[in-house]
Amino acid sequence: MRYALRRTGFFLLTLWAALTLNFLLPRLMPGNPALAMLSKFHGELSPKAINALDILFGVNTRQSLLSQYGSYLHQVVTGNFGTSLAYYPASVSSEIGGAIWWTLGLVGITTILAFILGTGLGIVSAWRRGGRLDSLMPPVFVIASAVPYFLVGMVLLLIFGITLHWFPQGFGFYVSTDKPGLNLTFFQDVVNHAFLPGMSLLITTIGTWILTMRNTMITTLAEDYVRMARAKGLPGRRIMLDYAARNAVLPNLTGFAMSLGFVVSGAILIEDVFNYPGIGHMLLYAVQGEDYPLMQGLFLLITVAVLVAILIADLLTAFLDPRTRAAR
Amino acid sequence: MGMPVTSVPAEAAATPAPADHALARIGRAVRSNRKAAIGTAIMAVFVLISLFPGVIAHDDPELDAYKPRLGLSAAHLLGTNQYGQDLFSQLVYGTRTVMLIAIVVGLATTAIAVIVGVAAAYLGGLWDSSLGVITDVLLVIPLFPLLIVISAYAHGATTVVMIISITATSWSYTARQLRSQALTLRSRDFLEAARVRGERRLYIIVVEVIPTMTSLIVASFLTNALYAVLFSSSLQFIGIGDPNAVSWGTTLYWAQNNAALETGQALWAIAPGVCIALLGTGFALLNYAFDEIGNPALRPVRRPRRSARRA
Numbered sequence: 079m080r081y082a083l084r085r086t087g088f089f090l091l092t093l094w095a096a097l098t099l100n101f102l103l104p105r106l107m108p109g110n111p112a113l114a115m116l117s118k119f120h121g122e123l124s125p126k127a128i129n130a131l132d133i134l135f136g137v138n139t140r141q142s143l144l145s146q147y148g149s150y151l152h153q154v155v156t157g158n159f160g161t162s163l164a165y166y167p168a169s170v171s172s173e174i175g176g177a178i179w180w181t182l183g184l185v186g187i188t189t190i191l192a193f194i195l196g197t198g199l200g201i202v203s204a205w206r207r208g209g210r211l212d213s214l215m216p217p218v219f220v221i222a223s224a225v226p227y228f229l230v231g232m233v234l235l236l237i238f239g240i241t242l243h244w245f246p247q248g249f250g251f252y253v254s255t256d257k258p259g260l261n262l263t264f265f266q267d268v269v270n271h272a273f274l275p276g277m278s279l280l281i282t283t284i285g286t287w288i289l290t291m292r293n294t295m296i297t298t299l300a301e302d303y304v305r306m307a308r309a310k311g312l313p314g315r316r317i318m319l320d321y322a323a324r325n326a327v328l329p330n331l332t333g334f335a336m337s338l339g340f341v342v343s344g345a346i347l348i349e350d351v352f353n354y355p356g357i358g359h360m361l362l363y364a365v366q367g368e369d370y371p372l373m374q375g376l377f378l379l380i381t382v383a384v385l386v387a388i389l390i391a392d393l394l395t396a397f398l399d400p401r402t403r404a405a406r
Numbered sequence: 407m408g409m410p411v412t413s414v415p416a417e418a419a420a421t422p423a424p425a426d427h428a429l430a431r432i433g434r435a436v437r438s439n440r441k442a443a444i445g446t447a448i449m450a451v452f453v454l455i456s457l458f459p460g461v462i463a464h465d466d467p468e469l470d471a472y473k474p475r476l477g478l479s480a481a482h483l484l485g486t487n488q489y490g491q492d493l494f495s496q497l498v499y500g501t502r503t504v505m506l507i508a509i510v511v512g513l514a515t516t517a518i519a520v521i522v523g524v525a526a527a528y529l530g531g532l533w534d535s536s537l538g539v540i541t542d543v544l545l546v547i548p549l550f551p552l553l554i555v556i557s558a559y560a561h562g563a564t565t566v567v568m569i570i571s572i573t574a575t576s577w578s579y580t581a582r583q584l585r586s587q588a589l590t591l592r593s594r595d596f597l598e599a600a601r602v603r604g605e606r607r608l609y610i611i612v613v614e615v616i617p618t619m620t621s622l623i624v625a626s627f628l629t630n631a632l633y634a635v636l637f638s639s640s641l642q643f644i645g646i647g648d649p650n651a652v653s654w655g656t657t658l659y660w661a662q663n664n665a666a667l668e669t670g671q672a673l674w675a676i677a678p679g680v681c682i683a684l685l686g687t688g689f690a691l692l693n694y695a696f697d698e699i700g701n702p703a704l705r706p707v708r709r710p711r712r713s714a715r716r717a
Contacts, residue, residue: 224686343550
């Protein structure tokens with residue numbers, strides 16, 4: 079319980095740090111960059127929208143930094159991220175709400191697949207240590223850790239999209255012909271469009287799963303209770319899955335939490351390669367259009383999502399592993 | 407993974423009484439470790455290219471000398487871009503920018519990581535917990551979106567902005583590693599001896615603690631240099647870098663912008679991408695090799711062998 083409380087406390091602290099960073103960045107940059115952006119739009123925005131943006135970016139205010147900080151926190155915590163400038167008059171929250179499902183679907187499904195496949199490969203690799211699969215792993219992982227995410231996306235796009243025409247070359251669905259809704263054609267098209275970006279993400283993230291699982295599994299295989307199970311003459315499959323893998327899978331959860339930031343950056347780059355209509359693509363669009371409110375909203379959303387996922391992984395570890403409960 | 411452990415005694419047996427110094431150990435390991443050898447070779451090639459780009463590329467990378475978007479030919483190994491600049495020259499001269507960013511960020515982040523990590527471990531108490539919290543917070547905030555936001559506020563990431571922002575954000579991972587190694591050193595006898603001798607704290611840290619951690623410090627440089635290569639190229643690729651810079655990521659950005667993949671100029675995009683991957687592999691290979699040297703878990707295995715040989 080103490081461990082869970084500590085992790086929750088750390089979560090709140092990190093959340094506060096991210097919010098504060100987001101508050102300080104535009105104010106610390108030489109010549110508040112939001113000032114130019116806002117003056118450009120002043121004639122077109124409603125006074126209410128301007129007021130919200132003033133609070134977010136610290137423009138046109140004689141308040142002290144501290145009271146600016148107070149009103150900023152109040153506004154962000156109540157979920158008001160201001161008005162998008164690129165999609166005016168839509169609010170930032172509603173724009174993000176439209177894009178987030180694409181990313182959640184793509185990243186979510188890919189991550190689950192990567193976890194299952196990677197953990198499975200890691201188990202087999204450690205169980206048959208020195209075998210063909212196992213000796214292939216280290217060099218593959220070295221190269222995979224150095225390849226930029228977008229290169230994987232580009233190569234897949236070049237081979238399977240442009241040369242072989244097996245999959246569409248970008249976007250989330252056929253923008254001109256598809257009617258988004260609950261019908262089979264649309265669903266098939268969405269899956270078709272998500273395949274290559276999903277594969278790119280899978281290829282770039284699976285290595286971490288395999289390696290963490292393999293290394294922990296090798297440690298657990300040397301434990302006494304595994305030797306005991308062998309001595310009892312239990313079947314190999316049972317020792318592998320119920321004795322070794324079951325205990326070795328825990329660090330993969332925490333490892334996952336740590337690597338989430340990489341999954342997110344991978345998703346941003348891959349969405350860019352495939353023009354995928356998710357929040358990563360939207361973030362880049364916001365940056366190019368100097369739509370700072372949308373950019374801030376997306377940055378906060380991504381950060382909060384990562385922090386929440388880490389908290390869940392932490393709590394899950396605490397729940398699954400009695401040692402963390404006792405030790406802390 | 408186990409390779410260097412077994413090969414070190416064989417190598418050491420041939421050289422009589424090697425100095426038991428971290429740098430000497432690293433030198434021996436590079437010669438006996440296949441990963442280190444390949445990594446060193448890759449790095450050497452890229453260092454030479456960035457020092458003498460004119461030897462292999464004969465065109466000025468910024469000169470709009472040719473017809474735009476030429477295909478591959480003997481004169482233009484990778485064709486030309488939308489301005490008629492030779493893409494092979496851009497690739498060759500682009501090595502400089504990437505290497506500069508990698509080395510400067512690698513050195514600067516390692517310096518921060520050493521200071522933070524060692525100070526936290528050695529000073530302990532309030533220092534340790536406050537530095538630890540800062541490190542941990544930075545560790546979980548997604549860095550790439552943060553770098554995008556910083557670059558956007560700075561109106562585009564020039565090479566200098568990129569070096570500063572990547573350095574400021576990405577030191578935490580290795581700081582944490584260095585801290586845990588410094589913690590294991592804290593109670594060692596030789597530090598206790600120095601304390602009993604009445605040495606000053608700064609002297610102990612600089613002369614006794616840091617040299618013991620050389621391999622991990624080198625590994626920290628390599629890790630952060632690899633991150634710098636990937637982060638800076640990614641920022642340039644998505645169009646947040648300086649659009650006029652001669653750099654692999656910028657070449658990739660223009661390739662993507664001009665739909666190079668779709669219009670038969672795939673190498674425009676693939677060649678710089680492969681270069682980034684190769685340079686990254688070089689750093690990663692060296693890093694894995696030094697990890698094997700610096701991993702404290704490997705040391706107890708090695709020490710008894712060495713003393714046995716001397717006896």
